[in-house]
Amino acid sequence: MITSLQNEKIKEYTKLNNKKYRDLEGLFIASGDHLVKEASKAGLIKEIFLLEKEDNIYGEVTYVTKEILKKISGLETNPKVLAICYKKNKEEITGNVIMIDDLADPGNLGTIIRSAVAFNYQTIIISNNTVDPYNNKVVRASEGTIFNINLIITSLDEAIKDLKKSSYLILGTDVKAGKKLNQPNRKHALIIGSENQGIRKNLLELTDYNLKIKMNPKVESLNAGVAASILMHELNNGGDDNQNNN
Amino acid sequence: MITSLQNEKIKEYTKLNNKKYRDLEGLFIASGDHLVKEASKAGLIKEIFLLEKEDNIYGEVTYVTKEILKKISGLETNPKVLAICYKKNKEEITGNVIMIDDLADPGNLGTIIRSAVAFNYQTIIISNNTVDPYNNKVVRASEGTIFNINLIITSLDEAIKDLKKSSYLILGTDVKAGKKLNQPNRKHALIIGSENQGIRKNLLELTDYNLKIKMNPKVESLNAGVAASILMHELNNGGDDNQNNN
Known part of the structure; x- marks a missing residue:
């Protein structure tokens, strides 16, 4: 469980709201239940943060406070879960x-x-x-x-x-x-x-x-x-x- | 020319960002050159506010400051012109x-x-x-x-x-x-x-x-x-x- 907004990891991930850091780290943020599940199906999850006291239906998670979720997500709404995701590697062109x-x-x-x-x-x-x-x-x-x-x-x-x-x-x-x-x-x-x-x-x-x-x-x-x-x-x-x- | 944010008319029109006042007054706001021109073509203009020193291509206007346009429009961007428009009267159903x-x-x-x-x-x-x-x-x-x-x-x-x-x-x-x-x-x-x-x-x-x-x-x-x-x-x-x- 992480509760401090000053936690180094939290501060690092919050920077992913900025394109420069997304490019640098090859990571991005997916907020909310539906996006986290889709990221999981695609095998692109690095780390999941879940709101304290919520049921964990996601596998390995770190529990955090509402404030931390809001800060990382960069959203006005309060997601209950978010994932730090790997960008897919550049793929070959297929299909239309x-x-x-x-x-x-x-x-x-x-x-x-x-x-x-x-x-x-x-x-x-x-x-x-x-x-x-x-x-x-x-x-x-x-x-x-x-x-x-x-x-x-x-x-x-x-x-x-x-x-x-x-x-x-x-x-x-x-x-x-x-x-x-x-x-x-x-x-x-x-x-x-x-x-x-x-x-x-x-x-x-x-x-x-x-x-x-x-x-x-x-x-x-x-x-x-x-x-x-x-x-x-x-x-x-x-x-x-x-x-x-x- | 109006320069005061405290002008009564400006205060009244700013309230049109709220649905309650739009319903009460039968008026709404159209911001920016394209929308003002379309409102004009449709004959629905009550009043136009234009940024001071801009060329007037709209007909009868009241010149105002940048701050007043921003306040009435409720937008983060700064429109150079906006119109207070009449809602159309309820019309008969025609066509698809x-x-x-x-x-x-x-x-x-x-x-x-x-x-x-x-x-x-x-x-x-x-x-x-x-x-x-x-x-x-x-x-x-x-x-x-x-x-x-x-x-x-x-x-x-x-x-x-x-x-x-x-x-x-x-x-x-x-x-x-x-x-x-x-x-x-x-x-x-x-x-x-x-x-x-x-x-x-x-x-x-x-x-x-x-x-x-x-x-x-x-x-x-x-x-x-x-x-x-x-x-x-x-x-x-x-x-x-x-x-x-x-």
């Missing part, structure tokens, strides 16, 4: 790929990861200027699905060149000139642009197709997480009529 | 309808409004226990589309009965037992449930069809804004093959 070009909002990135796993994307490639996926808010918005996808942070320019060599179909989005495309006939990589700028021009020049979502011209754009999710859903379910009751 | 059953997150509600307008829904009916749509965060997440939809706050039970009398097809969602349905052949009302509970059971009993989104069973659910948007997109574009290049 979603690429994130300089997205800024952690909620949007977490939402996209959640939808990507739901629609069977196996790999997410994140540009160096995108919000850190190991940010607390991203991990929470992903609802723990971040533990179920290969996650690579790198230059998208380089990644696209590699994907082309592996015969991936490279898909972009273009709200004006884009087209509709269902069910590509080979593995694809879908690029999602930033909230304000969309996909950078130099990347758009590398795409095989640019997609658009048909909508009322009064609306300039959709939320980035929504747009990405609609496209992922269409690309992966668009041609499936098995359950069509229309 | 989206119904919101006790949604809690303002970002999710704003995102759903934005997608609803994008996918040509004309009316949104919001349950009494849903987050207030005139909340600052909802208005911002809607990107101003809240000015372009009929917005009715009422009991969904009653609303569904009225819609049935008008021959609307009532659609719910059910992640387990739901089916896929494209392009209904008559006007429809789609119910979206809360983040944690989904649609309340007594409402689900009133639906004609319950829809589902096909996805990886490892993922329990999608973000509520994403799920709503995918269904709205499918219901309104699902059968359109005009631009299909596959």
Whole structure:
């Protein structure tokens, strides 16, 4: 049981709310019952902290006070449990790929990861200027699905060149000139642009197709997480009529 | 020009960050250039406050200090302009309808409004226990589309009965037992449930069809804004093959 906010370990782990320390240590924080269980299933747990007097359903834990959980988690709410997790090692690219070009909002990135796993994307490639996926808010918005996808942070320019060599179909989005495309006939990589700028021009020049979502011209754009999710859903379910009751 | 934070009008308008006062006054706040322009187009502006020394591209304005804008807006960022807006009068139900059953997150509600307008829904009916749509965060997440939809706050039970009398097809969602349905052949009302509970059971009993989104069973659910948007997109574009290049 640890009760002091001045405990060295507690002070060290609290620093994981800062990207610099997450990068340095290769660790990040997962707060709350659901995320801790998902981290555990993925075998990524270094250490679990549980609120004193709570039933331990997690295995090996260290009991701590409410104040310590609040301090480490960096949250306004009071989680009853949190885990210090290892970042996964960089993995090989497999399956369909979603690429994130300089997205800024952690909620949007977490939402996209959640939808990507739901629609069977196996790999997410994140540009160096995108919000850190190991940010607390991203991990929470992903609802723990971040533990179920290969996650690579790198230059998208380089990644696209590699994907082309592996015969991936490279898909972009273009709200004006884009087209509709269902069910590509080979593995694809879908690029999602930033909230304000969309996909950078130099990347758009590398795409095989640019997609658009048909909508009322009064609306300039959709939320980035929504747009990405609609496209992922269409690309992966668009041609499936098995359950069509229309 | 107003410079005092103690000015009576400023103090009154600052109270609009509180739902009680928004309800009492029938007013709400739209912050930032884009929202003020959208409010203006919709003819809903009561008064505009502009940062001192900024060019006035808005018509009749009152110049104020940075501190006053920050105080009224209730935002951490510093908007250069904001408008005090009239809530629209309750309007008749027209077109396709989206119904919101006790949604809690303002970002999710704003995102759903934005997608609803994008996918040509004309009316949104919001349950009494849903987050207030005139909340600052909802208005911002809607990107101003809240000015372009009929917005009715009422009991969904009653609303569904009225819609049935008008021959609307009532659609719910059910992640387990739901089916896929494209392009209904008559006007429809789609119910979206809360983040944690989904649609309340007594409402689900009133639906004609319950829809589902096909996805990886490892993922329990999608973000509520994403799920709503995918269904709205499918219901309104699902059968359109005009631009299909596959």
